[in-house]
Amino acid sequence: MLQTERAISDAIASVTDEKVSAILAKWLDHAASLEEETITIRRHLHRHPELSFEEKATANFVYLELLSAKIFDIQRNVGSGYGIVAKIHGAAPGPTIALRADMDALPIDEETDLAFKSETPGVMHACGHDIHTAALLGVAQVLQANRADFAGTVILIFQHAEEVKPGGAKSIVEAGHLDDADLVFGIHVNPSQAVGTVGYSLKYGSAASDTFVIDIQGSGGHASSPHTTVDSVVVAAETITNLQTLVSRLSNPMDPMVVTVSSVDAGGGATNIIADTARIVGTVRSSSAKGREKVKVHLIEIAKMTAIMNGAEASVDYHDGYPAIVNTKSVVEASLVAIEASGVFTQTIESNAANGAMMNGEDFAYYLQKVPGAYFTVGVGPDASDVPVATYPLHNSHFVANEAGILSAMKLFLVVLSKHLKVVPHD
Ligand SMILES: [Zn+2]
Numbered sequence: 001m002l003q004t005e006r007a008i009s010d011a012i013a014s015v016t017d018e019k020v021s022a023i024l025a026k027w028l029d030h031a032a033s034l035e036e037e038t039i040t041i042r043r044h045l046h047r048h049p050e051l052s053f054e055e056k057a058t059a060n061f062v063y064l065e066l067l068s069a070k071i072f073d074i075q076r077n078v079g080s081g082y083g084i085v086a087k088i089h090g091a092a093p094g095p096t097i098a099l100r101a102d103m104d105a106l107p108i109d110e111e112t113d114l115a116f117k118s119e120t121p122g123v124m125h126a127c128g129h130d131i132h133t134a135a136l137l138g139v140a141q142v143l144q145a146n147r148a149d150f151a152g153t154v155i156l157i158f159q160h161a162e163e164v165k166p167g168g169a170k171s172i173v174e175a176g177h178l179d180d181a182d183l184v185f186g187i188h189v190n191p192s193q194a195v196g197t198v199g200y201s202l203k204y205g206s207a208a209s210d211t212f213v214i215d216i217q218g219s220g221g222h223a224s225s226p227h228t229t230v231d232s233v234v235v236a237a238e239t240i241t242n243l244q245t246l247v248s249r250l251s252n253p254m255d256p257m258v259v260t261v262s263s264v265d266a267g268g269g270a271t272n273i274i275a276d277t278a279r280i281v282g283t284v285r286s287s288s289a290k291g292r293e294k295v296k297v298h299l300i301e302i303a304k305m306t307a308i309m310n311g312a313e314a315s316v317d318y319h320d321g322y323p324a325i326v327n328t329k330s331v332v333e334a335s336l337v338a339i340e341a342s343g344v345f346t347q348t349i350e351s352n353a354a355n356g357a358m359m360n361g362e363d364f365a366y367y368l369q370k371v372p373g374a375y376f377t378v379g380v381g382p383d384a385s386d387v388p389v390a391t392y393p394l395h396n397s398h399f400v401a402n403e404a405g406i407l408s409a410m411k412l413f414l415v416v417l418s419k420h421l422k423v424v425p426h427d
């Protein structure tokens with residue numbers, strides 16, 4: 001039965017924890033009844049992965065699923081690609097909360113023996129974005145069917161191109177799709193977490209991931225006469241050593257940072273030739289924006305000055321990647337209260353640099369630069385009671401997710417929404 005606005009605001013004012021729990025329980029039951037369907041959706045997506053900025057069929061599939069859930073407030077081709085933004089309107093005006101799932105796959109040849117393995121050679125859902133999308137479609141169905149239960153609006157973002165910079169998120173924010181949002185939530189599956197667990201971080205949910213290429217120009221010659229050359233190999237070695245001070249002496253120990261030289265290239269393998277040029281390639285993973293900028297400036301300076309000191313020249317090509325995810329502490333804490341009280345999850349785990357959970361890049365960071373919110377990880381590893389089995393990390397051609405994680409992800413979104421939307425008790 002439809003309620004009047006007055007009746008709704010009275011109902012909201014009179015809401016008790018018990019009533020919120022009862023409504024949440026109904027949503028969770030509904031989600032559980034959709035488990036098989038969402039697994040089928042996930043397997044379809046897994047079979048038909050599409051690369052970043054090419055998710056045309058995936059987006060079309062999502063669009064049709066939303067229509068069949070009777071959701072009609074849909075915008076397609078948002079931002080710089082095939083992103084979709086859909087809105088579900090509750091019983092009355094209230095908070096606007098955005099939920100994001102990414103849709104793109106990776107240029108990896110799948111090597112699992114899943115019955116539903118990728119049918120597209122060289123492309124694989126190895127980062128679990130098929131799970132994110134399937135879970136958000138399940139959440140969409142639950143919310144649409146139960147929209148009389150809440151006041152407010154839920155914005156569903158099915159984002160294109162998370163894996164390839166500049167990513168889809170920034171363009172979706174710039175196109176204004178978060179202008180009305182009060183909060184934003186995102187999730188990512190994590191195969192190193194047991195299914196049923198939720199990972200969180202009170203501050204940094206991921207690292208800014210920048211890359212650099214340093215080209216050193218020396219002057220080559222005969223290996224027997226180094227005094228007639230400028231040895232680019234020695235300059236490279238010194239540069240690499242000097243770069244080690246960026247983290248140890250420049251960055252704030254409270255803000256995690258990694259500077260890695262991942263590859264060095266010089267000379268052609270001859271023992272009697274001093275190389276003209278050397279190339280150093282690496283990545284900088286940082287958390288605070290201030291630390292990130294500082295390290296960038298100094299990295300370029302160290303490379304150039306070390307070369308000059310040795311009579312060589314260095315040019316630095318520095319690429320800014322995604323910024324770090326900075327969660328809103330109060331939102332994480334409020335969400336955790338609901339997550340823990342729900343009794344749905346076996347454990348909440350704080351992810352941090354110490355357990356290696358956060359130094360990846362993620363363009364969800366752009367949403368959090370716009371509005372407060374939080375990013376959680378969802379376990380898709382073996383059940384704690386399972387016989388230990390080999391698990392492969394994300395971005396691995398053997399990556400297999402525990403599909404029970406799909407329902408976990410749906411429940412996580414619903415629990416968080418029950419906390420932050422205004423629940424409207426009614427008959
Ligand atoms: Zn990925």
Ligand SMILES: [Zn+2]
Nearest residue numbers: 127129162188
């Ligand atoms: Zn991912």
